[in-house]
Amino acid sequence: MxxxxxxxxxxxxxxxxxxxxxxxxxxxxxxxxxxDAIAKNGLQVDSHWGKxxxxxxxxxxxxxxxxxxxxxHCIKLYSNADAFPSMKSMIGENTNIxxxxxxxxxxxxxxxxxxxxxxxxxATYIETGIAGPGHIHQSGLTAMIEFGEDDGSQTERxxxxxxxxxxxxxxxxxxxxxxxxxWAKMVAxxxxxxxxxxxxxxxxxILASPHGEHTVRTVMEEIVAVGQSQGVTFPPRxxxxxxxxxxxxxxxxxxxxxxxxxxxxxxxxxxILGAVVKIGRDAGIPVPASAALVTVxxxxxxxx
Numbered sequence: 001m002x003x004x005x006x007x008x009x010x011x012x013x014x015x016x017x018x019x020x021x022x023x024x025x026x027x028x029x030x031x032x033x034x035x036d037a038i039a040k041n042g043l044q045v046d047s048h049w050g051k052x053x054x055x056x057x058x059x060x061x062x063x064x065x066x067x068x069x070x071x072x073h074c075i076k077l078y079s080n081a082d083a084f085p086s087m088k089s090m091i092g093e094n095t096n097i098x099x100x101x102x103x104x105x106x107x108x109x110x111x112x113x114x115x116x117x118x119x120x121x122x123a124t125y126i127e128t129g130i131a132g133p134g135h136i137h138q139s140g141l142t143a144m145i146e147f148g149e150d151d152g153s154q155t156e157r158x159x160x161x162x163x164x165x166x167x168x169x170x171x172x173x174x175x176x177x178x179x180x181x182x183w184a185k186m187v188a189x190x191x192x193x194x195x196x197x198x199x200x201x202x203x204x205x206i207l208a209s210p211h212g213e214h215t216v217r218t219v220m221e222e223i224v225a226v227g228q229s230q231g232v233t234f235p236p237r238x239x240x241x242x243x244x245x246x247x248x249x250x251x252x253x254x255x256x257x258x259x260x261x262x263x264x265x266x267x268x269x270x271x272i273l274g275a276v277v278k279i280g281r282d283a284g285i286p287v288p289a290s291a292a293l294v295t296v297x298x299x300x301x302x303x304x
Contacts, residue, residue, distance in 0.1 A: 001069045001164060004090055005029060006062065006083065008038070010128045010256070011100065012074030013136045014143065017043045018169050020056040027057040027065050035060050037134025046131070047138040049169040067092040070161065073099040076260075077106060077271040084113050091118060096157055098147055100124040102189055102256075103271040104182040107150070120157070121178045122147030123185040127252045129259065139252045148175035183227040184234060188242050190273040191219035193255035194293045197267070203246070203253040217243055218289045219273075226280040226287065257297075266303040269294060 001024070005016035008028035020026040020043075030038055038058045045052055059065060063086045071090060075083055091097070091114055099106045100122045107121035124145050128138040145165055149155055158174050165172035175181040195206055195216050206212035220239045227234065235241065246253070260267050274294050280287040 001025065001160075002067075003027070003070045003072065004062070004065055004068045005072045005074060006087065007073070007075030007079075008043075008058070009034070009074065010130050010136055011124055011126060012072060013038075013043060013130075014045060014047070014126065014128045014138050015072060015074075015124075015145070015170065017045045017052075017054055017056065017136065018047075018143075018167075019164075021045070021052050021054040022167060024164070027059065027068075029060065029062050029065070030058055031060045033133040034130065037132075041134055044135040045138065046136070047143070047169060048141060062086040063089050065090050068095060070164075071095065071097045073097050073101065073106075073110065075101070076266070077101050077103060077109075077268050078266050080106075080109055080113075088114075096120055096161070098122050098145075098161065100145055100147070102185075102268055103275060104179065104186060105271060105275060107178075116150075120147050120149065120161070121182060123181055125185070127249070127254055129254050140249065142171065143169060144171040144173065146173040146175050146178075146181055148178040148181070150178060152176040152178070177233075180232050180234070183223075183230075183232040184238070186227070186272065186276065187220050187223045187234075187238065188246060190223050190276055190290070191216050192246060192253065193257040194273045194290075194297065195219065196253075196255040197258040197261045198293050198296045200258075200262075203250045203255075207247060207250055213243070213247075215289065216246070219293065222280065222285075222287045222290045223273075223276050226276050226283065226285050229283040229285050230279065260303070261297070261300055264304040267297060267301040269297055269301040 003026045005012040005028050008030040016028050042053045042055045098120045111119045126143045127140045131137040277291050
């Protein structure tokens with residue numbers, strides 16, 4: 001299987017680097033100093049399972065890659081429109097595009113552009129960041145991709161991808177309801193990441209502040225209420241469960257929204273918590289805490 005990782009940053013770079021290091025045919029799509037460093041020195045990955053440096057094909061131009069079997073789609077949501085034209089030459093009759101972008105709308109956006117038959121929706125659970133150009137640091141026991149067909153069926157392609165991803169340093173789950181899965185992830189990503197970015201604080205600092213835990217919990221509850229208005233089913237006491245997990249992992253928590261804000265990059269605001277606020281207001285669901293966070297961050301969403 002020939003694999004292209006579209007957006008080989010902290011998340012895509014980790015998974016793509018792991019696959020390449022274990023013998024898979026991988027090409028990374030990475031730009032700027034990060035891509036240049038990978039081309040010159042290889043990709044350095046430090047993880048819970050050990051350290052490695054792997055020489056792997058890398059380019060900043062997807063149109064030069066040629067047809068592939070699988071695209072692991074990891075770019076920021078706001079970059080989709082600019083990236084799509086250069087991706088078309090990678091997509092053949094049997095190419096699958098697995099998006100692990102944040103939010104609950106990425107699959108529909110990709111399907112509208114390339115055809116639903118090519119697209120699989122997924123979510124990833126991993127603590128990882130770019131330590132420097134060409135250098136990725138992953139922490140914690142979890143480096144998971146959960147994905148599935150829109151109808152929850154087990155198909156030949158889900159079986160093939162599950163087998164590909166089942167290896168040391170990576171976990172994989174085929175979801176029986178990927179829409180519920182994406183909204184379940186939104187509960188943590190939309191709340192914790194937004195509060196961290198708005199407060200310019202680590203999650204440990206937020207929990208130590210007088211109202212930090214209450215604020216995060218309130219945003220989680222709003223996301224659950226909006227999801228339920230759209231027919232999403234959450235496990236019982238889901239907010240309590242997610243808060244317990246988050247508190248237990250507080251020291252390792254990283255937020256891509258906060259990283260982008262700190263580095264003057266555009267923010268995935270409209271497609272994550274911003275989407276929750278829009279859907280909630282359209283459905284008549286009160287979302288005051290979420291709306292406040294979106295308002296605080298709105299002027300930064302184009303980057304600087």
